[in-house]
Amino acid sequence: MDNDGIGLAEALLGLPGLRVLEVAETGDELTITIETETDRVGCGRCGVRAEGHDRMAIEIRDLACFGRPARLVWNKRRWRCVDPDCDAKTWTEESVHVDRQAVLTRRAGAEACRQVGENARPVAGVARELGVCWWTVMNAVIEHGRPLVDAPARVGPVTQLGVDETSFLKATAEHPTVYVTGLVDLHAKIVIDMVEGNAARDLRRWTEQAAGKWLAGITVVATDLAESFRSGLSPHLDHARRVTDPFHVVRVANRCVDSVRRRVQNETLGHRGPKQDPLYRIRKLLLSGTERLD
Numbered sequence: 001m002d003n004d005g006i007g008l009a010e011a012l013l014g015l016p017g018l019r020v021l022e023v024a025e026t027g028d029e030l031t032i033t034i035e036t037e038t039d040r041v042g043c044g045r046c047g048v049r050a051e052g053h054d055r056m057a058i059e060i061r062d063l064a065c066f067g068r069p070a071r072l073v074w075n076k077r078r079w080r081c082v083d084p085d086c087d088a089k090t091w092t093e094e095s096v097h098v099d100r101q102a103v104l105t106r107r108a109g110a111e112a113c114r115q116v117g118e119n120a121r122p123v124a125g126v127a128r129e130l131g132v133c134w135w136t137v138m139n140a141v142i143e144h145g146r147p148l149v150d151a152p153a154r155v156g157p158v159t160q161l162g163v164d165e166t167s168f169l170k171a172t173a174e175h176p177t178v179y180v181t182g183l184v185d186l187h188a189k190i191v192i193d194m195v196e197g198n199a200a201r202d203l204r205r206w207t208e209q210a211a212g213k214w215l216a217g218i219t220v221v222a223t224d225l226a227e228s229f230r231s232g233l234s235p236h237l238d239h240a241r242r243v244t245d246p247f248h249v250v251r252v253a254n255r256c257v258d259s260v261r262r263r264v265q266n267e268t269l270g271h272r273g274p275k276q277d278p279l280y281r282i283r284k285l286l287l288s289g290t291e292r293l294d
């Protein structure tokens with residue numbers, strides 16, 4: 001399909017300022033050759049009208065088009081300043097629709113970021129789908145996602161803070177397991193921040209740089225029973241009531257019941273009970289919840 005001259009192809013493309021030169025089907029893909037509509041441009045340095053120097057074709061991955069993967073081939077112009085005394089020499093044009101690395105259109109980058117951020121899809125899966133490398137998608141996530149995360153209005157006043165660790169990278173020959181500590185607004189159900197590490201000093205470093213007024217508004221902090229959290233929250237969150245979820249409390253209680261059972265067993269029999277021993281046989285019953293007992 002050649003340029004129809006009445007803008008139908010441009011309307012379908014939906015990238016103002018770009019003109020469609022050709023649409024071709026290659027295998028399962030659509031390849032759309034485009035150029036900018038800019039025919040005259042002044043030199044950025046001296047203002048003299050520039051002259052077209054040459055063009056180079058750049059391939060850019062775009063959003064799928066009517067269910068087919070789409071690729072743009074941008075005949076990118078290089079302009080030249082005609083004033084021999086000007087330092088500008090030559091430069092290539094840019095487009096607001098294309099990211100700085102010129103691998104993805106900005107709308108494809110924004111969609112890749114949404115897939116990873118909002119739909120929690122793995123970067124590798126989105127990269128495979130778009131036919132680009134892992135870093136292309138990760139860069140799009142950073143470019144489009146960071147402003148969303150850093151937006152000052154994203155995290156308001158927090159009254160109930162949740163803190164928990166997650167293993168982030170599995171141990172390899174080069175490094176042990178890398179943990180991150182997540183901080184969550186329990187009321188708004190949003191992640192406030194992620195801190196690298198799970199040691200007390202990692203958490204304390206974070207609370208140190210948080211605004212005092214914001215910390216003062218926190219009345220409850222929910223964590224597991226790890227000592228590192230207890231000391232990491234001190235002294236900046238000493239004023240908040242500390243809450244632990246039932247799962248962790250019950251686990252500690254169960255461990256105590258178990259150790260008492262083993263001690264009683266040892267004291268009465270002088271050794272670990274045999275398999276048929278009544279005390280050994282009720283070991284699971286001892287840990288069952290009231291609601292599950294008849």
Ligand SMILES: [Zn+2]
Nearest residue numbers: 043046081086
């Ligand atoms: Zn110039």
